[in-house]
Structure formats: structure tokens, C-alpha cells
């Protein structure tokens with residue numbers, strides 16, 4: 001929980017106007033594919049940034065990310081993680097974690113962690129959702145147990161718990177992908193309470209008779225829950241694929257010391273560079289070190305969703321879903 005709160009603060013900084021900040025999160029493995037190639041000739045366009053000085057083989061901003069491996073944490077990876085897209089956990093850790101889980105936990109929680117006869121579903125557990133693969137929240141439950149509630153305590157090392165956390169993260173990420181597992185009856189909440197929550201937290205952007213009308217006819221309950229927990233299209237940011245929903249597109253405004261500014265879809269951002277595509281399709285990138293006084297403002301329409309994620313209680317999630325399910 002604390003960690004999540006600090007992520008919020010950090011994200012607020014990232015999305016604010018200052019790009020260079022001291023507070024850093026632990027590094028997330030940067031396993032995303034490189035950003036798409038800029039349109040031909042982009043580096044030599046009418047307004048070439050300093051990135052155009054890079055060798056011809058690597059004009060794109062991504063070419064500057066290399067030193068991140070041993071240098072400062074990769075901000076782009078942190079952003080992806082925060083936006084709920086999440087870097088996938090290390091497959092070797094997932095594999096070890098799965099073995100530990102099946103041996104120690106599956107008896108009660110089911111071998112896929114979707115719940116068993118005597119233990120709750122961990123894929124939709126708030127504890128697991130908050131843990132984000134770190135092992136911090138899960139570790140507390142595993143090491144102390146909840147003996148009065150039927151959860152025994154385990155003597156496990158930090159490394160073992162981290163591996164289990166990686167396995168559970170892979171399960172929650174799979175659950176955020178539509179249709180990847182069996183649908184269970186998850187519509188157990190109170191629709192009236194959900195409506196109250198909606199009016200307080202969601203109606204500034206959404207309307208049950210407007211954009212969300214018939215939303216429940218569009219998605220099954222599992223997909224609908226994923227949509228409001230993680231509305232970012234999975235391929236929208238930093239990966240290749242169909243263009244993202246324009247309503248959720250991350251945009252950026254770059255202002256140079258001269259006062260000249262550029263605005264467009266965020267193509268790439270990390271510790272060293274920023275790149276955008278203007279509405280005309282023109283691509284620009286800048287090396288931050290080379291551009292003294294550069295100001296970068298990122299606008300993420302889904303920031304509110306990212307901020308709400310750690311705030312929902314289990315009951316909130318079920319109540320919201322029960323309410324949205326009524327919008328057939």
C-alpha cells in the first residue's frame with residue numbers, strides 16, 4: 001500500500017512538467033520491444049531535433065536508451081508499470097513461483113490461483129493487486145498467515161516469496177487479457193452502492209446513458225471488470241499494433257528554450273529522450289541532455305484510472321461491476 005502511494009506521488013512527478021527528478025523507484029526490467037521506426041526521413045524533417053545528430057542507423061529516440069541498463073532506472077518502464085500495462089514478470093521467476101505455489105498453496109487457492117474449496121481467489125485479491133509482483137504485500141500474509149481464518153503461516157525465504165509474487169502477477173496480467181480464463185460468477189456486488197460510487201468518482205468523465213450506455217452488452221463481466229481496472233488498450237503504448245483509442249491516447253507538449261513548442265502523440269519517453277508524432281504525422285525527437293531548458297508536459301487521459309487502482313477496496317470493485325452490469 002505504501003509503495004503504491006509512493007508510486008502515485010512519483011507518477012504525479014513524472015506526468016508533471018519536470019522531467020529530471022531525484023526520487024526513483026526500483027527498476028523494472030525493460031522488456032518491451034523497441035518503439036516503432038519513425039516515418040522515413042523523420043530525422044531530417046523540417047524541424048530536426050538534436051536526435052538527428054545520431055548515426056543514421058539509429059535516428060529514433062529509442063537508440064538512446066541503451067545506457068539505462070546499468071545507469072539510472074528506466075522511466076518508461078516505470079510508467080508502463082504504473083499505467084497498469086506492467087512489464088511482464090521474469091519468466092524464470094514465474095516458473096519457479098508456479099512450482100512453489102502448486103506445492104504449497106494450490107491445495108486451498110487452486111492451481112491457477114483462481115480460488116479453491118478452502119481458499120479465496122487470489123487473481124482478484126486486492127492484496128495481490130497491490131503487490132505488483134514485489135512480494136511485499138503477499139509476503140506479509142504468507143509469513144504471518146491468518147490462522148483464525150484458515151490461512152496457515154509459511155516459513156519461506158524472501159526469494160521464494162518473490163517468485164510466488166511473480167507467478168501471481170502473471171496470473172493477474174493474464175486475467176486483464178480478455179477471455180484468457182474461465183468466467184466465474186464475479187457479479188456479486190451491490191449495484192446501488194456501485195451507483196453511489198460511480199456518481200462520486202466516475203460521472204465527471206462517464207455517463208450511464210452516454211459513453212457507457214450498453215457497456216455490459218459489449219463485454220462479459222470479466223472483461224468489463226478489466227476494462228475499468230485497466231482501460232488502457234494493451235498495445236497502446238510503446239508497442240506495435242493497431243492505433244490506440246484516440247480518447248485514451250497519451251499526448252505530450254514539448255517546449256524548447258527558444259519558446260517554440262510541439263504537441264502530439266507521445267511516441268517514446270525515457271531518461272534520455274522524448275519523441276512525439278504531430279497530428280500531421282511528422283515525427284520529432286530530442287535528446288534531453290543536448291536540449292537545455294526543454295520542458296516536457298505529458299497528458300494521460302487515463303491518469304484518473306491509474307490513480308484509482310490502489311484506492312478500490314474489494315467491495316468497491318464488486319459494487320462498481322454490479323452497477324455497470326445493469327447497463328445492458
Ligand code: HEC
Pocket residue numbers: 101104105106107108109118119120122125126127128138141142146149150151152154164
Ligand atoms: C490451508 C489452506 C491455505 C493454504 C495452504 C494457503 N492459503 Fe492463502 N488463504 C487461505 C484462506 C482461507 C485465506 C483467506 C483469509 C481471510 O479471509 O482473511 C487466504 C488468504 C490469502 C491471501 C490474502 C488474500 C486477500 O485478498 O486477503 C494471500 C495473498 C494468500 N492467501 C496467499 C497464499 C500463498 C502464497 C500460499 C502458499 C504459500 C497460501 N496462501 C496457502 C487459505 C490457505
Ligand code: HEC
Pocket residue numbers: 197198201202203204205206211215224227228231245247248301302304305308320
Ligand atoms: C478523469 C476522467 C475519468 C474518470 C474519473 C474515470 N474514467 Fe473511465 N475512462 C476514462 C477514459 C479517458 C477512458 C478511455 C476512453 C474510453 O474508452 O472511453 C476510460 C475508459 C473506461 C472504461 C472502458 C470503456 C470501454 O468502452 O472500453 C470503463 C468501463 C470505465 N472507464 C469506467 C470507469 C469507472 C467505473 C470509473 C469510476 C470508478 C471511471 N471510469 C472513472 C476517463 C475516466
